[in-house]
Amino acid sequence: MKEKLIESGLLLVALSAVAILFLIACFIFREGAPLIAKVGVLHFIASAHWAPSRGQFGILPMIVGSVEVTVLAVVFGAAMGLACAMFLAEFAPRWSVRILKPMIELLAGIPSVVYGFIGVVVLVPWIRTTFGGPGFSVLASSVILGIMILPTVIAISLDALQAVPPIYREGSLALGATRWQTLYRILLPAARSGIIAGLILGMGRAVGETMAVIMVAGNALTLPVSVLQPVRTLTSNIALEMGYASGDHQAALFATGMVLFVIIAILNTVALLTIKPRS
Amino acid sequence: MTLANVKAVRRERAAGRHASVLISLAVTLASLPIGCSRGKASVTLAGSTSVEPFAERLAELYMAGHRGIEINVQGGGSSAGIRAVQNRICQIGMSSRELHADEKGLTEIPIAHDAIALIVNARNPVRWITLEQARDVFAGRIRNWKKLGGPDRAITPITREEGSGTRASFEEKVMTAGMPGGKGTGQEAAPFAPDALVQDSNGAVREVVASDPAAIGYISFGLIDARVRALGLDGVEPGEKTIKTGRYSIVREFLFLTNDVPSATTKDFIDYVLSPDGQKALVEEGLISIK
Numbered sequence: 001m002k003e004k005l006i007e008s009g010l011l012l013v014a015l016s017a018v019a020i021l022f023l024i025a026c027f028i029f030r031e032g033a034p035l036i037a038k039v040g041v042l043h044f045i046a047s048a049h050w051a052p053s054r055g056q057f058g059i060l061p062m063i064v065g066s067v068e069v070t071v072l073a074v075v076f077g078a079a080m081g082l083a084c085a086m087f088l089a090e091f092a093p094r095w096s097v098r099i100l101k102p103m104i105e106l107l108a109g110i111p112s113v114v115y116g117f118i119g120v121v122v123l124v125p126w127i128r129t130t131f132g133g134p135g136f137s138v139l140a141s142s143v144i145l146g147i148m149i150l151p152t153v154i155a156i157s158l159d160a161l162q163a164v165p166p167i168y169r170e171g172s173l174a175l176g177a178t179r180w181q182t183l184y185r186i187l188l189p190a191a192r193s194g195i196i197a198g199l200i201l202g203m204g205r206a207v208g209e210t211m212a213v214i215m216v217a218g219n220a221l222t223l224p225v226s227v228l229q230p231v232r233t234l235t236s237n238i239a240l241e242m243g244y245a246s247g248d249h250q251a252a253l254f255a256t257g258m259v260l261f262v263i264i265a266i267l268n269t270v271a272l273l274t275i276k277p278r279s
Numbered sequence: 280m281t282l283a284n285v286k287a288v289r290r291e292r293a294a295g296r297h298a299s300v301l302i303s304l305a306v307t308l309a310s311l312p313i314g315c316s317r318g319k320a321s322v323t324l325a326g327s328t329s330v331e332p333f334a335e336r337l338a339e340l341y342m343a344g345h346r347g348i349e350i351n352v353q354g355g356g357s358s359a360g361i362r363a364v365q366n367r368i369c370q371i372g373m374s375s376r377e378l379h380a381d382e383k384g385l386t387e388i389p390i391a392h393d394a395i396a397l398i399v400n401a402r403n404p405v406r407w408i409t410l411e412q413a414r415d416v417f418a419g420r421i422r423n424w425k426k427l428g429g430p431d432r433a434i435t436p437i438t439r440e441e442g443s444g445t446r447a448s449f450e451e452k453v454m455t456a457g458m459p460g461g462k463g464t465g466q467e468a469a470p471f472a473p474d475a476l477v478q479d480s481n482g483a484v485r486e487v488v489a490s491d492p493a494a495i496g497y498i499s500f501g502l503i504d505a506r507v508r509a510l511g512l513d514g515v516e517p518g519e520k521t522i523k524t525g526r527y528s529i530v531r532e533f534l535f536l537t538n539d540v541p542s543a544t545t546k547d548f549i550d551y552v553l554s555p556d557g558q559k560a561l562v563e564e565g566l567i568s569i570k
Contacts, residue, residue: 051470052441061473125490134435134491136476219440219477230476240479243356244442 025261032255035248044255050221050237052249059256061223065231066207066263068224069141069217073206076146078199081153085195088154089161090183101158108151116215119144124216133228136218141231144212149202156201160194161187193274200271204264210235234260320544321349326360326373327444328480329393329499330533333564334373340560341551348544357444361385364536370545372536375444375499386539389532390552392567394500394522395449396509396529398485400492405429407511410456410528416495417454419472424493436475437484437496445481448531449497497529501565522567533566 036044039057047058084104088097119140128135164187172182188195210233218230219240232240238253238260245253324334331354338350355363357374361382364372378387397413399405405427408416415421417436425431439446454468476494478484484496489506500517503509509517512527521527535549551557558568 049473050441054470120486128491134476134493136487214479219479220474221477222474230474232477240440240477241442243354244358244440244444246358246362249442 028254028257028261031251032253032258035251035255036258038248045259048223052241052245052252055248057248057252057255059234059237059259061221062232062234062237062256063259065138065217065224066233066235066260068138068227069145069213069231069233070203070206072138072142072227073145073149074199074203076143077149077153077202077206080146081150081198081202082157082195084150085154085157085161086183086188088158090179090187101155104154105151107147112148112209112212113215115144115148116212119212119216127228131228133226134218134230136216136230137228138217138224138231139227140216141213141233142227144216145206145209148209148212149205152202152205153198156198157191157195160191160198163194164190196274197271200267200274204267204271207233207260207264207267208235210239214239234263320347321351322371322542322545322548323351323353323369324360324371324373324535325353325355325363325369326536327357327375327533328354329375329445330373330390333391333501333533333561333566336564337552337557337560340557341548345547348548350548356442357447358442361536364538367538370537370541371549372534374534374536375531376447377532378534378536385536386541388535388537388549388553389569390535391533391558391561391569392522392530393533394517394527394530394567395445395452395497396500396503396517397495397497397512398488398503398507398509399495400488400490401506401508402492403429403508405510406508407514409513410453413453413512414456414469417449417471417475418469419474432493435491435494436472437487437494438471438475438477439484439497440477440479443479445497445499449529452529452531453497500567503565519562519567530567532569 035057044057044059045063046060047056048060049056049058050061088100092100123140123143124135124137126135127133127137127140131139168186168190169182172186173179177185213233214236217232217236219232219236220230221232222229224231234256237256241249242253324338331352334352338352342348342350353369357376360369360372361374361378363369364385365382372385375393378385397408403424405424408427412421412427416427416434417438419436421427422434423431424434427434439449450468450471454471476487478487478496481498481502484498485502485504485507488494488496489504495510500509500522511517512529515521515526515528517527522530535552537545537549541549552561553569555570558570562568
């Protein structure tokens with residue numbers, strides 16, 4: 001009897017979490033969908049002109065901006081994160097792993113506004129003087145995001161590498177392969193799905209991050225052709241204009257949220273499908 | 280037709296409601312500690328981030344003279360402030376732009392004049408600009424400082440986000456300069472260059488201009504500091520005299536907004552703001568007295 005009670009109690013809590021997600025989704029779609037219906041899907045996602053006060057609601061530059069910043073951030077994050085995970089899994093002495101791993105996890109605890117602030121004070125002026133342009137750019141945002149997703153990428157790829165059965169490693173070493181050959185030819189392929197899942201989760205975080213990006217991206221409304229150009233992402237667009245928006249403008253921001261919601265849902269689905277084959 | 284209208288209005292109201300729910304949540308949270316000390320009369324102001332720092336200073340001075348009265352000042356933006364006072368979530372709304380036709384019905388109390396200054400980095404040698412040049416810079420038609428008598432360097436214009444009161448005033452006073460009259464009311468404004476940087480507050484614009492020698496932005500005259508310089512406009516430098524006499528042309532009013540019958544406390548605070556003392560405090564902070 002008691003057992004049943006606890007069971008159904010837990011079920012209720014679990015369902016309420018799902019219900020909240022469902023309600024949020026409904027709310028966003030209810031607010032945003034009428035505007036998309038009004039201006040047309042094609043205009044909304046394929047027009048490059050965003051000027052709500054003039055009745056122009058094109059978010060193409062922001063979709064492109066979000067994708068560009070995110071892809072670059074994952075490239076930075078993957079390069080640094082994988083190198084770090086490979087070192088920690090294979091080459092680092094035990095004691096150093098015990099110190100390094102918690103420190104990397106601490107990176108995740110730094111508030112995003114701090115990352116943004118460092119970006120504005122250090123990275124943006126550096127890009128401006130070194131490469132030219134305004135400094136507020138795709139490059140600045142993706143470097144900052146790349147650093148922000150490091151803890152996710154490192155933690156999950158490290159787990160994946162460590163989960164590879166020891167026989168694989170022993171077998172490879174016994175055949176005379178070096179440690180690097182073992183890592184590169186045996187361990188990485190074996191841990192592939194876990195590593196990809198880590199990257200996709202990092203990508204999810206990069207798409208959704210707002211504060212740090214607003215501070216370093218410049219938020220201009222052009223299609224970013226060069227990485228030195230300023231860019232506005234979908235999340236920045238919502239956060240920047242929400243305080244002042246009313247009427248159609250506000251609905252357009254909800255619609256921006258819809259597009260973001262769909263993009264993140266797709267990413268998560270892909271992540272789930274990649275992880276599955278392992279189990 | 281009418282049905283569609285009714286629907287549109289309903290949607291608009293619903294949208295307004297969500298915003299006001301958010302604001303009321305913020306107001307409630309902010310006033311939690313006050314709830315404990317009972318019997319204290321309180322007045323809440325919400326709205327324009329341009330007016331906010333000045334209202335905070337006034338609240339500070341007023342509370343020093345009136346123990347037992349609590350004045351809360353919050354940002355949120357002009358539009359949010361207008362909606363908040365319409366929905367009676369706060370007693371006084373703050374706006375840095377004129378009210379739209381559909382926002383009328385509130386009592387508008389101008390509390391000060393504020394100029395919008397065009398600012399550049401203190402190291403930028405350019406001192407003057409004309410209204411037409413300013414329009415062309417922000418519309419993306421002038422792209423090099425050489426055209427303004429400066430060094431050969433690309434201009435980085437910095438504007439505010441769509442919906443900002445400062446942006447609305449700037450658009451109305453500068454972007455319409457010399458443009459042919461559009462249909463309906465007033466003139467058609469030139470659109471802002473899409474590649475202009477966008478920052479979300481006066482302070483953020485000032486920070487970018489202070490760090491980038493190629494930048495130009497526009498902020499409230501009262502918020503200028505030593506790291507940025509205000510450009511003279513059409514041969515007139517912005518200053519108390521030129522702003523007051525109207526010779527400096529980009530001037531707007533800061534508004535307090537109330538519902539028809541403000542409470543005694545609210546009225547007393549507004550009277551203080553309009554009194555010589557209150558106005559003097561605003562002038563000391565860099566605004567221009569309304570009197």
